Amino acid sequence: MVEVKDLSVFYGSTKVLGPVSLDVRQNEIFGIIGPANSGKTSFLRCLNRMDTFVEGLSFEGSVKFAGKEVKDWRNLYALRRQIGVVFPLPVGLPLTVYENVAFAPRTAGIRDKGVLDDIVERSLRRAALWDEVKDRLNALGSLLSGGQQQRLTIARALSQDPKLLLLDEFSIAVDPVTTMRIEDVLKELREEMTIILVTNLVQQARRLADRTAFFLMGECVEVADTEDLFTGEVADTRTREYVEGRFG
Amino acid sequence: MQFQATALNRRAARTEMIMKALFLGMTLLLILPVVVILALLVKEGAPMISYEFLFSEPKNGMTAGGIFPALLGTVALVVVALLASVPVGVAAAIYLSEYAPDNGFTRLINLAIINLAGVPSIVHALFGVGAFVLFFKFGTSILAASLTLAVMTLPVVIVATRESLQAVPHAFREACWSMGATRWQTIWRVVLPNAISGILTGVILEVSRTAGETAPIMFTGAAFFLPFLPQSVFDQTMAMSLHLYVISTQVPGVPDALPYGVALVLIGMVLAMNSVSICFRVWLRGRRKW
Amino acid sequence: MAQTPADANADRRTADWYVDKVAEVLMFLGGISAIVLIVGIFVFITKEGVAFIFTTMDVWEFLTSPAWRPTSDNATYGSFALIVGTASVTGTAVLAAVPFSLGAAIYIAEFSTGRTREILKIGVELLAAIPSVVWGFIGLSIMNPLIIHLFDVPVGLNVLNAGIILGLMAAPIMTTIAEDALEAVPDKYREAAEALGATRWQVTWRVVLPASKNGLLAAILLGVGRGFGETMAVLMASGHSVNVPDSLFDSVRALTATIAAELGETAVGSDHYQALFTLGILLFVVTFLINLTADLVVRGIRKE
Numbered sequence: 001m002v003e004v005k006d007l008s009v010f011y012g013s014t015k016v017l018g019p020v021s022l023d024v025r026q027n028e029i030f031g032i033i034g035p036a037n038s039g040k041t042s043f044l045r046c047l048n049r050m051d052t053f054v055e056g057l058s059f060e061g062s063v064k065f066a067g068k069e070v071k072d073w074r075n076l077y078a079l080r081r082q083i084g085v086v087f088p089l090p091v092g093l094p095l096t097v098y099e100n101v102a103f104a105p106r107t108a109g110i111r112d113k114g115v116l117d118d119i120v121e122r123s124l125r126r127a128a129l130w131d132e133v134k135d136r137l138n139a140l141g142s143l144l145s146g147g148q149q150q151r152l153t154i155a156r157a158l159s160q161d162p163k164l165l166l167l168d169e170f171s172i173a174v175d176p177v178t179t180m181r182i183e184d185v186l187k188e189l190r191e192e193m194t195i196i197l198v199t200n201l202v203q204q205a206r207r208l209a210d211r212t213a214f215f216l217m218g219e220c221v222e223v224a225d226t227e228d229l230f231t232g233e234v235a236d237t238r239t240r241e242y243v244e245g246r247f248g
Numbered sequence: 249m250q251f252q253a254t255a256l257n258r259r260a261a262r263t264e265m266i267m268k269a270l271f272l273g274m275t276l277l278l279i280l281p282v283v284v285i286l287a288l289l290v291k292e293g294a295p296m297i298s299y300e301f302l303f304s305e306p307k308n309g310m311t312a313g314g315i316f317p318a319l320l321g322t323v324a325l326v327v328v329a330l331l332a333s334v335p336v337g338v339a340a341a342i343y344l345s346e347y348a349p350d351n352g353f354t355r356l357i358n359l360a361i362i363n364l365a366g367v368p369s370i371v372h373a374l375f376g377v378g379a380f381v382l383f384f385k386f387g388t389s390i391l392a393a394s395l396t397l398a399v400m401t402l403p404v405v406i407v408a409t410r411e412s413l414q415a416v417p418h419a420f421r422e423a424c425w426s427m428g429a430t431r432w433q434t435i436w437r438v439v440l441p442n443a444i445s446g447i448l449t450g451v452i453l454e455v456s457r458t459a460g461e462t463a464p465i466m467f468t469g470a471a472f473f474l475p476f477l478p479q480s481v482f483d484q485t486m487a488m489s490l491h492l493y494v495i496s497t498q499v500p501g502v503p504d505a506l507p508y509g510v511a512l513v514l515i516g517m518v519l520a521m522n523s524v525s526i527c528f529r530v531w532l533r534g535r536r537k538w
Numbered sequence: 539m540a541q542t543p544a545d546a547n548a549d550r551r552t553a554d555w556y557v558d559k560v561a562e563v564l565m566f567l568g569g570i571s572a573i574v575l576i577v578g579i580f581v582f583i584t585k586e587g588v589a590f591i592f593t594t595m596d597v598w599e600f601l602t603s604p605a606w607r608p609t610s611d612n613a614t615y616g617s618f619a620l621i622v623g624t625a626s627v628t629g630t631a632v633l634a635a636v637p638f639s640l641g642a643a644i645y646i647a648e649f650s651t652g653r654t655r656e657i658l659k660i661g662v663e664l665l666a667a668i669p670s671v672v673w674g675f676i677g678l679s680i681m682n683p684l685i686i687h688l689f690d691v692p693v694g695l696n697v698l699n700a701g702i703i704l705g706l707m708a709a710p711i712m713t714t715i716a717e718d719a720l721e722a723v724p725d726k727y728r729e730a731a732e733a734l735g736a737t738r739w740q741v742t743w744r745v746v747l748p749a750s751k752n753g754l755l756a757a758i759l760l761g762v763g764r765g766f767g768e769t770m771a772v773l774m775a776s777g778h779s780v781n782v783p784d785s786l787f788d789s790v791r792a793l794t795a796t797i798a799a800e801l802g803e804t805a806v807g808s809d810h811y812q813a814l815f816t817l818g819i820l821l822f823v824v825t826f827l828i829n830l831t832a833d834l835v836v837r838g839i840r841k842e
Contacts, residue, residue, distance in 0.1 A: 081428030274641030339568025368767025460669025
């Protein structure tokens with residue numbers, strides 16, 4: 001699904017990450033752990049060309065999605081439509097809940113009300129939010145609670161019918177109960193899409209990820225099966241120290 | 249041990265009270281004229297106000313009758329000016345808020361806006377004459393006068409719109425872009441609808457300023473005495489502001505109350521629109537959408 | 539949902555891709571409108587007045603001779619009296635208004651709170667909303683007899699009349715910008731001073747005012763610019779004689795008023811016509827410089 005080779009990410013002329021080489025396989029949950037400022041978010045930004053949102057951010061190297069270099073895509077919007085993103089801070093758009101989830105299909109050109117209704121309901125169900133909002137689809141998405149807004153964000157991402165789902169520290173601003181619910185959702189979603197999960201909660205990676213990468217201060221230290229990382233069979237001692245909580 | 253005010257403390261406290269009172273006095277002295285002027289205009293001008301005054305035409309060489317053509321003219325000028333300035337102004341603000349990179353060229357645009365806002369109204373009139381009346385050959389007409397007004401009030405629309413666009417949190421835009429929406433789709437569906445209220449406030453403000461302007465329309469399309477109402481944008485028109493000017497300076501034999509009446513209607517229009525804008529702003533502040 | 543594999547064939551430029559590009563161009567055009575217009579204004583007024591500058595007149599004489607006699611047989615175009623007229627009226631206005639504007643700004647920004655603050659700010663806003671022709675009318679109908687009566691002078695349309703009116707017109711913008719400058723001083727400065735036992739006034743005098751002096755200067759500059767460029771009020775309240783004033787009670791003519799009063803009577807392209815446009819160029823350049831300076835001063839604050 002995603003093939004990265006010798007990726008280096010720059011902020012202006014300062015290198016913030018790299019070189020990174022790794023592959024993300026279809027239908028796996030790929031975790032990325034590491035302390036703050038290690039370049040995890042910068043890595044995600046390259047995958048769906050979110051680098052264009054941030055002035056000064058650029059990258060070199062090969063990043064392939066579906067076999068094609070992301071830098072070669074001529075229609076970035078089409079690229080982004082295939083990739084769903086969940087940010088750390090929940091964002092409910094100031095539209096109705098219904099319109100929040102219908103946003104992506106609408107901008108993709110779907111106009112049929114029946115089809116939209118269907119997509120909205122399915123996305124909200126899969127995001128574990130349907131029961132709570134089904135009677136208030138007209139409520140403003142931006143006025144929901146934090147946990148609900150985060151699930152709304154997931155519903156929006158799911159409405160795109162994405163092949164790849166990127167989650168960047170999704171549980172930071174969300175209560176533990178909602179976090180568990182979302183983790184259950186992710187486990188189910190694995191059947192249908194590939195997931196990259198950036199998290200600073202080491203145990204979350206252990207619970208969810210098939211394979212995990214450890215990023216430290218702009219360097220990709222190692223990539224391994226999650227179980228190996230956590231049972232101490234690591235290639236680099238820093239990984240073991242991080243996993244054991246020696247630094248954070 | 250008790251804390252007792254020392255002589256130093258007491259003196260400082262007294263100075264504070266005096267300064268506070270002084271500044272309050274200064275503030276009130278500034279605002280007082282508004283009240284006084286309004287009161288005076290009402291007192292002297294109210295007797296003139298009647299249905300007839302507002303809706304009939306002047307008679308006897310402008311010394312009697314009503315102000316309807318001038319009222320109509322002002323409305324026409326404002327409407328056409330809005331039609332010209334709002335689209336351009338909103339587009340400019342969208343560019344500055346959503347597209348413009350942080351570089352020298354953008355700073356140049358901002359400088360141009362500030363300067364445009366500071367150009368004296370009579371210089372706008374000269375521009376109007378040179379550009380719209382003569383160069384583009386619109387002649388002295390509603391079109392030329394309105395375009396001159398539009399140029400003059402463009403900065404107001406741009407600044408009000410830009411501020412309301414920038415008040416929309418950036419997170420909304422990023423959320424939309426990440427879903428694959430184009431920049432324009434995001435602006436059109438999320439950013440702009442949430443900035444409309446701020447834009448409206450700016451537009452109402454523009455309207456109130458446009459209605460009161462005299463110099464820009466004096467030589468570009470407004471005339472004092474016209475026997476007929478304008479039939480198209482290429483005709484000249486009367487206008488409230490110009491009417492007040494001529495009536496109070498150049499027409500002999502005008503009864504005292506008449507210019508007061510005109511001034512009262514004009515200031516009534518302007519203050520009414522300002523009040524609408526202010527109330528709208530206060531109401532908006534209570535209605536949070538995020 | 540149907541699970542089709544990730545599709546690089548979806549990389550096609552669709553309608554909304556093109557709409558986005560078109561929108562970008564349109565917005566850009568709107569964005570440069572301000573530059574186009576300001577350049578346009580300069581170009582058009584220069585175009586109408588340029589012949590005058592290069593053929594008929596001598597720049598030095600234009601600026602220093604008080605003989606503005608466009609309608610006499612031997613027409614002369616000395617604008618000195620007009621320049622002094624503008625300067626005297628603007629000067630009076632600023633001198634009168636600055637203390638009150640600053641005082642009001644200090645009260646609103648430092649001493650008032652909540653409802654009172656809102657009401658005062660609205661009061662200042664309404665003061666700014668009064669159209670200049672109405673101000674001119676006030677100058678004619680109220681200030682005129684008042685000045686004649688109070689000071690026992692023969693004519694009430696003079697520097698003093700226009701100066702006070704202009705002062706009231708410039709005050710709102712000075713107050714608002716000064717207020718912004720005061721509010722921009724971080725609260726932590728105030729809190730630090732108050733923690734040392736200073737009264738509100740002491741904090742304002744010793745901490746806030748010195749910290750905001752750039753912004754206050756900009757406020758005054760913008761007020762000067764406003765006074766300089768004002769047309770109708772000055773036209774109606776300053777009288778009509780073209781002369782260099784000796785006292786506050788002399789009638790004068792300002793640059794702006796001259797253009798407004800005489801343009802209607804000139805023939806397009808005539809010397810008089812072009813001379814008026816040249817006055818316009820002078821006004822444009824001076825207000826441009828004032829605004830530029832004020833902007834630089836304000837930018838200086840933001841860098842701190």
